[in-house]
Amino acid sequence: MPLSTRSAVPAAVLIAALALPPLGLNAAIAQEQRAAPHADRAKPGSEQAETAPGKADASPARAELSSLPPDVTTRHSLVLPGRTLAFTATAGSIRLYNGKGEPQADIAITAYKLNGADARTRPVTFLFNGGPGASSAWLQLGAAGPWRLPIGNSVVASSPPVLQANAETWLDFTDLVFIDPVGTGYSRFAASGDEVRKQFYSVDGDISAIALAIRRWLEKNDRLTSPKYIAGESYGGIRGPRVVRNLQTKQGIGVNGLILVSPALDFRDLSGSSLLQYAARLPSLAAVARQQKGKVTRADLADVESYARSEFITDLIKGEADKEATTRLADRVAALTGIDKTVSRRLAGRFDTREFQREFDRDRGRVTGRFDGARLGLDPFPDSSGAHFGDPSADSLIAPLTSAAVDLTRNTLNWKPDGSYELLNGSVAEQWDFGRGRQPLESTTQLREILSVDPSLQVLVTGGLFDLAVPYYGTQMILDQLPPTLADKRVKYIVYPGGHMFYADDTARRSLHDEVKAMMK
DSSP states (O other): OOOOEEEEESSTTOOBOOOOOOOOOOHHHHHHHHHHHHHOOOOOOSSSSSEEEOOOOOOOOHHHHHHOOOEEEEEEEEEEEEEEEEEEEEEEEEEEEOOTTTTEEEEEEEEEETOOOOOOTSEEEEOHHHTTTTTTTHHIIIIISSOOOOOOOOOOOOOOOOOOETTGGGGGGGGGEEEOTTTTTEEESSSSSSHHHHHHSHHHHHHHHHHHHHHHHHHHHHHHHHEEEEEEEHHHHHHHHHHHIIIIIIIOOSEOOOOOEOOOOBBBSSSSTTTTHHHHHHHHHHHHHHHTSSSOOGGHHHHHHHHHHHHHHHHHHTTTSSHHHHHHHHHHHHHHHHHOOHHHHHTTTOOOHHHHHHTGGGGGGGOOOOOTTOEEEEEETTOOOOOOOOOOOTTTHHHHHHHHHHHHIIIIIIOOOOOOOSOOOOHHHBBBBBBOSSSSSBBBBHHHHHHOOOOOOOEEEEETTOOOSSSSSHHHHTTTSOOOOHHHTTEEEEEESSTTTTTGGGGHHHHHHHHHHHHHO
């Protein structure tokens, strides 16, 4: 989960911070290996709840910063339609060090391993969400984990945070390792000072930390020979290809496949200065309008996609100086989106996401969601000339998802960290260094590189029709630029009738399960 509105750096979830150097990986790895008694806390065994003793840090200040308890392993049996899954869960953390051997951060990990499987041939998938500042609970409890929380349109903030068995869990065909980057979930710094925050709250530092945590987990659990997959959602689209590239070239770890869920791949196309943003967004706006009249599939939007890449672009490039082209464009956009023609002409047919959210059903005092434009909510200030509203498709999920994640960790997995669980930590985004400059943030470069260096690598990309945060057609436009020599038969794109978290829908979640399973075969 999340991305923002007009700027290339999503507000509330994506905000720039300060620059910093990349991690000293080789020294860090060496230091972790020397510090193995402290870092390798997980020692799975046969008891119902096992704990591995941790080695206390000599510094009281550091001990206070890194107060995560030792790993805990528990055994479970899940009865699902047509099968029963017996598996082992380990909740704990991996400690990362800098080049001087000093503790830097404890990365919280939740891992699920099927009992009785051959580790040499059993796939293992590492999953993370986005933000920056989002924990992995969205993918774990929404799509892939053994338990899930219903997060459909009927969920409100006060909905019971009660988990249920997930019939579509990916544990059917792969072991699962959910990663919470520092500042999310229970992950935290093990050192104080601005430098360590600058290190981890940056594009390069974040990628290095995630890749190193993956390597450490593989080493700790003797899984270096297992087939390996990476899955990322939202800002995970930036992380995913870059993490795979880091693993391939700096960690010595090959990856078999990459799964991207509603990925942000190129911030240049989300920028307020990019004309392409309007073409990328238009099919999703039309999808929101059409679904009000009945079920919509991508096939129903073929005419809008065709217009977006042809006459729309032609009239858009002519600019507002061409009044005839501007009026023609504005009127066509009004007809496709259901926005009042007068409003569309005033905005020259160029709708910012937030403007569309408010104008779509303004007469009834309702706004659309950003992560799911098909979900409508009440405008708290319908009488205001300015827009002052949250996201009806996401805000209501924060309370039940947070409570469910805490309850799962503490009471089912029996791991009891102190401090608060951070489902979506805004302070991470506020301090993040997005590397602004001559090279705007994107991961399409790394996507090309990982496909070129490994001809067997498979990539599955998914998205939602009603996602206004990362419009599905914008992703299509990016993927269409990949050379056929890289993409043919190796990059697959599927769009579901849903929002950013399209897996909230039962049919979409089942399809995603089956697509990932087929990929791993």
